[in-house]
Structure formats: C-alpha cells, structure tokens
Amino acid sequence: MNIGQAAKATGISTKMIRYYESIGLVAAPHRTESGYRVYLDDDLHALRFINRARDLGFSVEQMRDLLTLWRDRDRASADVKAIARAHIAVLAEKARALAAMSETLQHLAETCHGDDRPSCPIIEKIAAAVPPSGRPANRPRFGIAQLH
C-alpha cells in the first residue's frame, strides 16, 4: 500500500504521515526497490490510532506517550488515565477561555445598534477610556495564540 492509499485509509495526509515518520512518532515503513513507502496493516493501525488521538486534541508528544503505553501490554491503566486527565483539564480550560471571550463579545454586540451611525459600544469598550483599575498588568496571557 502506497502512502497515498494509506492516507485515504487512515485520514492522515501524506504530508503528515511523512512528518510523523521524520520525528519518529511512527516507525519508517518498508520501501520498494524504487524507494516508495509501503504500508502494512501494523503501520495503518498506528496511523489510525494517531488519527483518533489527534481528534481528541492530543499533542504529538502526548501521542508518543500514548503509543508507547498502547504497545506495552503490561502498562498500568493509571498511567493512561493520568495523561488523559491532565489533557482533559487543559482542554476544558481552553474551552472555558474561548467561551468567555465569545460571551463577552456577545454581550457587547448585543448593545451595538449595528447601523449607519458611528456610535458603537463594542469598539468603545475595547478603547475603554474607562478605569484600567483592577487589572494587574502581568496576569498570564491567554489569547488565541496561547490556545495551542
């Protein structure tokens, strides 16, 4: 099975399959004489595992740990659960932060007429000539860019 077919079969792009190989997340598959990668069932299983872990928002490094645990028949389920729990907390916090942004902006948008007139509570609130009082300057940032 060629890399393109493996991509279709597992839902991971050829680009990413090669990338995962290059960083050692998956083992290098066999090659034909002419250098084409050949994927066997075991390779596909690993790629499908990765695809599902990715759908759950696990990072490459977490997937590396999970794959190791998956292959280790004697691992303690507690080890897996620990990774999962840490990840759940991070996911929930990111979700919360994004939802909070969305809601804040939603409230602002509701008070904006959204017509031809210039008066706009949204932009006024962002400009906020209002007291920058209670806001500690060096609180941890948690904008969009930090959410990955």
Added chain:
Amino acid sequence: MNIGQAAKATGISTKMIRYYESIGLVAAPHRTESGYRVYLDDDLHALRFINRARDLGFSVEQMRDLLTLWRDRDRASADVKAIARAHIAVLAEKARALAAMSETLQHLAETCHGDDRPSCPIIEKIAAAVPPSGRPANRPRFGIAQLH
C-alpha cells in the same frame, strides 16, 4: 517613556510592541537621538486598545481592521459589529470543539479504573478495533493545531 515602561503600562511585552511596529499594526514612535523609542499618550492608547482586543481573541489582522475603524469617527457601527459577529462565531465553534473533546475524553476516563491493571478503555477506544464505518475519511480536521 521607554519601551519597557510602555510595556508595563499597557500589558504588552517589549518583544510584541516591537513586533506590532514591524508589521505596521502600530505606528513607529518617536526616537531619542540615541535611537531609543519614546512612547507618548497616543501610542499607549493604541497599545492598550490592542491589548484588550487581544484579550478578546482577535487576530492581528482583525485588530488592524478594528484600529482603522476606531480611528475613523464616521465609520458605521455595523462595520464593527460585522467583525465582532464573525469572530464570535469562530470563538464559539472553537470552544464547542474543545469542550466536545474534553467531554468525550471525560466519559472514557470515567470508565477507566486507573489502577495497576493494564485494561484501559481509554486507550482501547483510541486504538478502536471497532468499526471505522460511519466516519468519512476527509471530513475537515479540527484538532488542537487548527484551533488558532
């Protein structure tokens, strides 16, 4: 006011202030004879505006638009509202996706004993020898990496 003081006053790091200047998001401030940047009130207002927009998850390009609208006293509030609304939808969708991941994983974690034994529904579900039936191969990806 030096860049370091401006950073403390606005909550944006010196690194980012220089970056925002380099991409033209904020105007280049005056300089002392020796080349130090000097920030005046107007500069600080713009930086504070940016900081608050950033807290609401706006991207640099959206902030660029918002700053233009902010400076334009005759803009229609509808223009601001349109940007906000588009952004709200994106934020809400990202929050939803992350919450869904979190919940899925939470359900799996609840069924995992988390003890010394190897049996672990979490990793078994990710490995999922179960039917890859209803899952279309090329649905849009929406993992962690896409959430920015």
Added chain:
DNA sequence: GTACACCTTCCCATGATGGGAAGGTCAAGC
C-alpha cells in the same frame, strides 16, 4: 569610572500543517 539595567537589531525556535518545486516511478492506453 564602573556596574548594572536598560535599549537596539538580528536570528532562531515553537507546533502542526500545507504549498510547491524539481525530479523519479508506475500503470494504462495507444
């Protein structure tokens, strides 16, 4: 005058992903 905190510019790294170039391979149809 020395030490130290600050400033400057420049380059590099992040994480997961895609784009695209330049060139090789394979299979189908003629």
Added chain:
DNA sequence: GCTTGACCTTCCCATCATGGGAAGGTGTAC
C-alpha cells in the same frame, strides 16, 4: 515501445503570535 498523467521522492518555505538570546550601544546611580 512510447506517451501521458497520476503518483511518488526529497527539500525548502510559510503560517501565527510569541519568546529566547546574542552582540553591542546607552543611561544612570554610586
């Protein structure tokens, strides 16, 4: 056997917002 087009290979570059750090200049307090 030859052409065509779909595939494969490697390599480099871009994304987005942010930080790290080097090498060197400036400003201020003692």
